[in-house]
Amino acid sequence: MSAADVLETWQAELTQGRRRSPHTVRAYLAAASRLLASQNAADWARLARIDAPALRLHMARRRAEGIGNVSAARELSALKAFLAFARSKAGIADAAPPRLRGPRVKKGLPRPVTPDDAVNVADLVQANAAEDWIGARDRAVLLLMYGAGMRIAEALSLTAADLPLGERITITGKGGKQRVVPLIPVVRAAVEDYTRQCPWPLAGQTPLFRGAKGGQLSPGMVQKAMAQARAVLGLPASATPHALRHSFATHLLGAGADLRSLQELLGHASLGSTQIYTKVDAATLLDTYRNAHPREQD
Structure with missing residues (x-):
């Protein structure tokens, strides 16, 4: 061997x-x-x-x-x-690995962006794109992360078979765990706008979000587009695509969502992973999120 x-x-x-x-x-x-x-x-x-x-x-x-x-x-x-x-x-009955403790890692708090910044980034990414359909594509991906709490890999794993989007969608997350995620109107509209402009055929199990040459869109392209928009808006380096998922969780929790429901929406295996959002400063939550998800009103 x-x-x-x-x-x-x-x-x-x-x-x-x-x-x-x-x-x-x-x-x-x-x-x-x-x-x-x-x-x-x-x-x-x-x-x-x-x-x-x-x-x-x-x-x-x-x-x-x-x-x-x-x-x-x-x-x-x-x-x-x-x-x-x-x-x-090797056929060893006790398959436990060697007992060795790793270094202690201090878990940092999520660093969300405000609702306005989340939408401004998505809009600027669309405006700055080289082609209209690419701008619509990137905006749809970012709004799926902010409006539905998806990981970037989850958004990019969607296929044409998921169309047309309804009020909810079943997502397969880490470890193959599935969860049902609601989709607010502004998110569905962004995806529909992209599908109308996409020059590549969208059918069956082909990737929903396509790269410029027709292949599956890579996370790096979305991250690059957001980094450029972040610089223009003067946002910190922590304002990454994944920060939009943090923002989704933080803002909903600040608006009164309970931890168990949030755990299900995020696809966390344990409640402990969700509880970190309770440590974000309450004053910041109140300042950035006074009602339920404001983009549902758009």
Whole structure:
């Protein structure tokens, strides 16, 4: 067995068995590849013998290369999952990975934008686009994130089969977990405006949001467009596409949404992930969101 065989099996487990996102699969494969190289281990039996001291030494080398606490914590988590899988493939009854505590990572508070800034960014992205249909496309993606709380990967995973959009849509999020998300009129109108202008055929399971050459739109293109608009509007660097999802959650919570409902809307596996929004300053919430989602009134 070669290292390529090991990685191919691990990739199949991540994509098919665990249904991880493409981003997670890339990160987990990269971490596993580095471990295989440093340990000169290219079969399940040798991987299964990697213990805590060996893993600690590997992570120390990674830290010496300059990775920070957040990256180190993520990589350690990826390697623990990989080694647990290796132990199971080696036929070891106890498939638990080596016990090694990662660095403490202080979880920062979400940094939402105001409702006006969220819509202004989407409108400016549309106005600045090289072509009208591209502007309509990017505006629709950003409003899906702000108006429906979607992750960018979730918005870009929509297909033509999801059309026409109704008052709600079923989204498949992290770990294959499905949730039903309501779509307010302004969001549906933005998507309809894009579909009317899109020069590419939209049918069946083809991607809903298309790149300039007709392929699936990449997250980087949306992020680039928002970065340009952010600079023009004088917004902080934290005003990324994902900040629109934070804004959706923060504004709804400030308007009286209960945590359990918000958890379902966001697709969080645990309530703890949703509770972080309660820590955002209440005065800011009151100032930025005085009613239920204001864009529903547009």
